[in-house]
Amino acid sequence: MAVLHMQRILICALRRDRKAILELLQRRGVIEVNDVLTEDSVFHKTDSSMMKGSLTKTVTVAKEAIEILSAHSNEKTSMLSVLNGLKVATTEDYNSFTVKYHSTIKIANRIITLSKQIAESKAEILKLETQMEILTPWLSLDIPLNFEGTKYTKSFIGTLPKLWTMDSVYEKLADYLPLDVNVISSSKDQTCIFVLCQKDKADKVFETLRGMEFSLPSIAPELIPSIQLKYLEAEKVKLELEIEASVAEIISYKEYKEDLCFLQDYDTMREEKYEVLSRLCQSKNVFVITGYIPEKEVVSLSDYLNNNYEVSIEIEDPSEEEEVPVLLHNNVFSQPLEGVVASYSPPGKGEIDPTTMMSLFYYLLFGIMLSDAGYGFLIVAACGFGLLKFGRKMEQSTKNTLLMFLFCGISTVFWGVMFGSYFGDIIDVVSETYFNHKITIPALWFLPMNQPMRMLTFSMALGIIHLLTGLSIKLYQQLKQKDYKSALYDVVFWLVLLISCIVILLSMPMITNLLGVSLAIPAVIVNTSNILAILSSIGIILTNGRESRNPFKRFLKGLYAFYGISGYLSDVLSYSRLLALGLATGVIGMVINKMAAMAGKGIVGPLVFTIIVIGGHMLNLAINALGAYVHTNRLQYVEFFGKFYEGGGRTFNPFKMKTKYYKIKEKIKNEN
Amino acid sequence: MKIDMNSLGIVFALLGAVLAALLSGMGSAKGVGLAGQAAAGVVTEDPSKFGKVLILQLLPGTQGIYGLLIAFVTLSQIGILGGSSDIELWKGLLYCAACLPMAFVGYFSAVAQAKASVSSIGIIAKKPEQFGKAMIFPAMVETYAILALLISILAIFGVAGL
Numbered sequence: 001m002a003v004l005h006m007q008r009i010l011i012c013a014l015r016r017d018r019k020a021i022l023e024l025l026q027r028r029g030v031i032e033v034n035d036v037l038t039e040d041s042v043f044h045k046t047d048s049s050m051m052k053g054s055l056t057k058t059v060t061v062a063k064e065a066i067e068i069l070s071a072h073s074n075e076k077t078s079m080l081s082v083l084n085g086l087k088v089a090t091t092e093d094y095n096s097f098t099v100k101y102h103s104t105i106k107i108a109n110r111i112i113t114l115s116k117q118i119a120e121s122k123a124e125i126l127k128l129e130t131q132m133e134i135l136t137p138w139l140s141l142d143i144p145l146n147f148e149g150t151k152y153t154k155s156f157i158g159t160l161p162k163l164w165t166m167d168s169v170y171e172k173l174a175d176y177l178p179l180d181v182n183v184i185s186s187s188k189d190q191t192c193i194f195v196l197c198q199k200d201k202a203d204k205v206f207e208t209l210r211g212m213e214f215s216l217p218s219i220a221p222e223l224i225p226s227i228q229l230k231y232l233e234a235e236k237v238k239l240e241l242e243i244e245a246s247v248a249e250i251i252s253y254k255e256y257k258e259d260l261c262f263l264q265d266y267d268t269m270r271e272e273k274y275e276v277l278s279r280l281c282q283s284k285n286v287f288v289i290t291g292y293i294p295e296k297e298v299v300s301l302s303d304y305l306n307n308n309y310e311v312s313i314e315i316e317d318p319s320e321e322e323e324v325p326v327l328l329h330n331n332v333f334s335q336p337l338e339g340v341v342a343s344y345s346p347p348g349k350g351e352i353d354p355t356t357m358m359s360l361f362y363y364l365l366f367g368i369m370l371s372d373a374g375y376g377f378l379i380v381a382a383c384g385f386g387l388l389k390f391g392r393k394m395e396q397s398t399k400n401t402l403l404m405f406l407f408c409g410i411s412t413v414f415w416g417v418m419f420g421s422y423f424g425d426i427i428d429v430v431s432e433t434y435f436n437h438k439i440t441i442p443a444l445w446f447l448p449m450n451q452p453m454r455m456l457t458f459s460m461a462l463g464i465i466h467l468l469t470g471l472s473i474k475l476y477q478q479l480k481q482k483d484y485k486s487a488l489y490d491v492v493f494w495l496v497l498l499i500s501c502i503v504i505l506l507s508m509p510m511i512t513n514l515l516g517v518s519l520a521i522p523a524v525i526v527n528t529s530n531i532l533a534i535l536s537s538i539g540i541i542l543t544n545g546r547e548s549r550n551p552f553k554r555f556l557k558g559l560y561a562f563y564g565i566s567g568y569l570s571d572v573l574s575y576s577r578l579l580a581l582g583l584a585t586g587v588i589g590m591v592i593n594k595m596a597a598m599a600g601k602g603i604v605g606p607l608v609f610t611i612i613v614i615g616g617h618m619l620n621l622a623i624n625a626l627g628a629y630v631h632t633n634r635l636q637y638v639e640f641f642g643k644f645y646e647g648g649g650r651t652f653n654p655f656k657m658k659t660k661y662y663k664i665k666e667k668i669k670n671e672n
Numbered sequence: 673m674k675i676d677m678n679s680l681g682i683v684f685a686l687l688g689a690v691l692a693a694l695l696s697g698m699g700s701a702k703g704v705g706l707a708g709q710a711a712a713g714v715v716t717e718d719p720s721k722f723g724k725v726l727i728l729q730l731l732p733g734t735q736g737i738y739g740l741l742i743a744f745v746t747l748s749q750i751g752i753l754g755g756s757s758d759i760e761l762w763k764g765l766l767y768c769a770a771c772l773p774m775a776f777v778g779y780f781s782a783v784a785q786a787k788a789s790v791s792s793i794g795i796i797a798k799k800p801e802q803f804g805k806a807m808i809f810p811a812m813v814e815t816y817a818i819l820a821l822l823i824s825i826l827a828i829f830g831v832a833g834l
Contacts, residue, residue, distance in 0.1 A: 343804025452829055456822070577818045580738070583825065587741045594753070626727060627734055633804065634811040 003353045004327045005295040006652075008318045012288050013311040021309060022273050025289070027091070027664055029656025030297040032325050035279040036290055043281035043288065048274040055271040058105060062264035065108035068115045069257055072250050083390035083398060086663040089262070094664050097266055104259045111253055114246045121239045121246075128236045131219055135232070137185040137192045138217070138225040145228075146220035154202035156195040156209060158216045164191040173208055176201045265659035276655050292318070292325055292652070323349075327652035334359035336404035339397070344637050345647025350481055354645050357473060358636055359407075361466055365635055367411025368459075369581040369628035371448075372589065374423035375621045376412030379405055408628075418445040419582070423617055424589020433597045434606070448582055455579045457515040463575030464502065466635070467568065470643030471495055477644060489543040497536040498568060500529035537562060571639045577631050585624040592616030681764030682750060682757050688771030689746035692824065696739025696778030703732030703786030710790040714797045724796050724803050728789045731810040735782035738821045742774040745825065749832045763831060770827035777820035785813035 009031060013021055025031055039045055138145060141157070149155040160169075169181045179197040186192070193214075197205045206214075221228045281288045293301065293315075302313045318324045326346040328338045334356045341347075341355050370376065383406040391399065416422065420443025431439040448455035471491055478487035505511050506519050507526045545557025592613065599608035641647075657664060711725035746767055751757035759767070792806035 340804065343802070452825060456826075573819070574815060576822050577815070580818045580821045580825070584734075584737060584741050584821075587744060588737065591740070591744050623730070623733070623737065626730060630727075630731065630807055630811050631814075634808055637804070637808055638812070 002329060003347055003351075004329050006292045006318060006324045006327070007295050007298060008290070008316050008322075009293045009298070010288065010290045010314040010316075011305065011311055012286055012313075013305075013309055015282065015285055015287055017309045017311075018277075018287055021289075021305070021311070022276065023094075024304075026269060026273060026276075026655055026657055028297075028301065029654045030301060031289075031291040031293050031655055032653055033276050033279060033289060033291040033655045035281075037281045037288060039281065042283045044283070045281060046278060048278040052271055052274045052278075055267045055274065058108075058267045059264055059271065061105070061108045061112065062260050062267065065111040066257065066260050066264065068111050068250060069253060069260065072247055073254050073257075083386050083394050085390070085394040085398070086659065087661060088665050089662045090665060093262075094266070097262060100259055101263070101266070104256065104263045107253055107256050108260055108263065111250055114250050118243050118246045121243045125236055125239050128232050128239070132229060132232050132236075134217060134219055135221075135225050135229050137187075137190070139185075139229065141184050141192075141194060141225050143194075144220075144222050144224050145217055146222055149196070149199065149202075152199055153196050154199045154205075156193075156197075156206065156214070158193065158209075158214050160191045160193060160209075161189070161213050162191070163188050164193070164212075169193060169195075169212075172212060173197075173205060176205050176208070179205065261661040265657075265662045268659055269657050269664075272655065272658060291655070294327055294652075323650060325652040326649040328353050328355060330355050330359075332403065333407065336400040336407070337362055339400060340404075340633065340636070342651060344641060344645075346649035346651050348646055348648035350477070351645065351647070351649070352473070352477055352480070354473065354641070357469060358640065361469070361640065362632055362636060363407045363411040364462075365466075365578065366408040366628050366632045367413075367415040368462075368578045369631060370408075370412040370585055370624055371415040371419050371582045372421045372423065372585050373413045373416030374421075374426070374617070375585070375625070376409045376414075376416050378621060379409030379412060379625070383409060415582075417443075419443050419586075420447050421586050421589070423613070424586060424591075424593050426589075426593050426613065429593040429597050433609075434601065448579065449586060451516075452579065452583070453514070453516050455582065456576060457517060459575045459578035460572050462578065463572045463639070464498075466575070466640055467571055467643060468495065468498065470640045470645075471498075474644035489539070489546065493536045493539040493543070496532050497540065497565070500533040500536070501565075503529040504533060571642075574639055575635065577635075581624065581627055581631060584627070585620065588620045588624070589617065592620060678761050681759035681761045682752075684761070684764035685746065685750040685759050685767035686752065688768030688775075689743040689750070689752075691768075691775040692746070692771040692778065693739045693743035695775040696742075696782065697736045699779035699782030700733050700736030700739075703735070703782040703789070704729060706783075706786040707732060707789040707793065710793040714793055717797065721796055721800055724800060725793050728793050728796065728806065728810065731789050731807075731814065732782045732786040734814060735778040735785075735817050738817060739774055739778045742771055742821065742824045742828070745828055746771060749828060763834070766831045766834070767828065770824055770831055772824075773820040773827075774817075774824040777816055781813055781817040781820075785810045785817075788813050 011021070037043065137159075145157055147155055147157065163186055164183065165186075166181055166183045169183070173179060173181065173195070176197055179195060179201075182194040184192040184194055195205065195209065223231060276289075298315055302315070305311045305313060328341070328346070330338060330353070337355050337359045340362070341353070341358065347353055367376070383402045386394075386402050387399070387406065394402075420441060422441060425440075428438055428440050431437055446454060471494060475487055475491040475495070478484075478491065503521065503525060506517075507521045507529075512519060540562050541555065541558035543558065544561030545554040545559075548554045548557055596609040596612035596616065599605040599612070707729040711729045714725050715722050747753050750759055750764075750767060788810040792809050795802055795806040
């Protein structure tokens with residue numbers, strides 16, 4: 001309904017109650033802390049950045065541990081789990097967690113260490129496997145790879161590129177006989193050889209081998225290759241066992257997952273608390289907290305504080321210059337759209353909350369753009385199921401989204417019935433294909449496919465109503481602010497001009513023929529409209545440039561403002577998207593049905609029909625619902641808000657629990 | 673071989689229908705691809721933004737659907753999908769002309785919209801809470817595709833009634 005009235009609150013309490021009071025405020029989440037007080041000789045602010053730093057670290061550690069745990073325990077998370085909302089914990093759970101606090105941090109650290117060990121072992125295994133691969137061609141060699149020769153001989157162990165036979169190697173080295181050449185293994189990529197020669201000829205042999213692109217193996221272990229391989233394999237098995245043990249240990253911590261989640265939330269909350277703490281003014285025995293609070297929360301909070309602690313509470317209305325945060329409050333019907341307004345911009349100073357007016361048009365426009373009873377029914381069914389099954393548990397934001405689409409779906413069903421569209425024309429197609437008798441559910445109003453001009457007229461008429469509503473809200477806003485001059489010059493003149501222009505247009509035969517409407521407007525009204533249009537135009541030209549002192553400039557500015565009437569023309573034309581998107585849904589639905597019906601009768605026919613219809617309509621629903629959502633937002637943001645709404649407010653950001661897994665519920669009996 | 677000029681009507685009508693689907697489809701394919709690359713980049717950094725960037729990626733995809741719509745309406749009007757396909761030359765040319773707004777505006781607006789989408793995906797990467805605003809920029813471009821669709825549809829139905 002409205003923007004909630006905010007009040008400024010100042011709580012002064014004893015330092016010994018500080019923890020309890022801060023935690024209470026955090027759980028209630030009704031105060032936005034705002035530090036206006038400055039330090040003086042008595043009151044100081046404390047630096048809590050050290051503490052905050054360590055809490056941030058715990059949060060990161062807990063988060064990482066939870067991720068590792070989830071990755072190893074293959075937990076199934078169902079698509080619907082997001083609807084379940086946060087788990088509920090009691091204040092006792094919260095307070096008793098201190099006992100488990102340190103052991104949980106230890107578990108988190110242990111999980112992270114284990115995960116690091118696993119990663120290291122895996123890297124080590126990779127290294128071993130590379131070594132084993134290098135060793136494989138040398139397996140038949142019965143001396144170690146690092147063998148260099150005896151007292152009088154020198155050995156060369158290494159590889160040659162490409163395929164070599166023993167003879168071809170001998171041929172190359174024929175000059176340096178006597179020598180011994182062994183081909184250990186060969187493939188078309190490389191040949192492993194062992195060459196033994198006299199020590200005095202070693203240099204020349206090596207040179208020749210180098211000429212053949214001889215290279216030494218990249219590893220030279222002291223054991224002979226086959227034993228070395230066995231050793232490596234044993235190492236690998238050992239590492240694999242270690243990994244298994246680590247994984248098993250991680251999995252064994254599964255039962256502590258809830259504690260870890262709690263730890264993350266617990267320290268997230270504490271972090272937030274210390275953030276607030278660093279902004280408090282404290283003396284030796286008291287502390288002062290200041291901030292904004294919605295008026296309706298004041299009584300319950302101050303009663304509770306007064307009854308339980310020794311506090312002094314001051315409440316006052318914020319001054320005119322203050323930038324008060326904005327919190328909207330609406331009924332169930334409009335509340336889901338608060339998010340849409342907030343994502344444009346919360347209402348600025350003196351502006352009204354546009355949510356209620358907007359919600360009406362929002363559902364209406366969405367329905368016309370999707371306009372298919374079948375699709376609407378699917379949306380209603382899905383959202384209704386979610387709300388009924390999980391409604392109590394789910395978070396407010398999820399609930400709002402579902403509610404928004406529920407209302408959009410209802411509107412879609414309505415317009416689908418009006419325009420006679422049920423999954424395109426599925427009833428016609430099915431009855432004609434399979435029962436040889438065409439049944440059509442007639443449109444309650446008319447078929448946009450057959451009368452596109454009528455639909456266009458309706459779209460634009462709706463657009464005009466939407467725009468005039470926007471202008472009227474501006475009028476209301478300015479009257480409320482007692483800015484009567486602007487109300488007359490900027491709104492009333494325009495309203496008169498627009499309405500009289502519409503009347504004049506409707507009296508022209510050209511327009512009525514085009515739109516296919518027949519209206520007999522009495523000549524008196526047309527003449528009055530003519531006069532009113534001229535008068536209001538003059539009014540606009542004379543007044544809309546009023547901020548300039550120079551009369552010539554003023555006149556030009558007025559003329560330019562009058563030119564803004566072309567903007568209204570394009571705004572109205574913009575609503576033709578209602579027709580276009582509505583037709584798109586219907587026609588594509590028909591294309592799908594037609595394709596499906598091509599499969600014909602028989603045994604396979606209905607099967608193919610079902611598959612194509614289900615797949616096709618799901619796709620059509622997804623794409624057109626997206627289109628309807630985007631373009632409804634556009635019509636609201638650009639055409640509607642453009643007429644009266646500026647925004648620029650700041651959303652109310654209370655000191656509360658910004659947790660991920662749990663919400664802490666206070667027991668009812670604790671209150672009073 | 674002598675060609676009866678009047679029998680060419682159906683050729684031009686089909687040409688128009690095909691152009692609408694062809695050019696709009698090409699534009700959308702290019703556009704969705706372009707936006708998809710940007711979206712994939714964002715998801716690499718933060719997979720939780722998938723839903724938001726997917727919507728932005730899909731925005732330039734609508735032109736292809738509008739093109740399909742125009743092509744389908746034309747095909748059914750000229751009797752290619754069953755019925756008589758006896759179209760006079762002048763009528764065939766009119767159908768062809770009626771399809772052109774969707775064909776050309778469809779192509780160019782899809783590409784232009786994709787560029788706006790890519791920039792909006794950039795917004796999501798840095799300020800995911802500004803999704804509402806990010807969505808509006810590409811939607812502004814789409815207006816012109818919708819206007820073209822409107823004129824094409826009205827023209828096709830108009831020609832059918834001549």
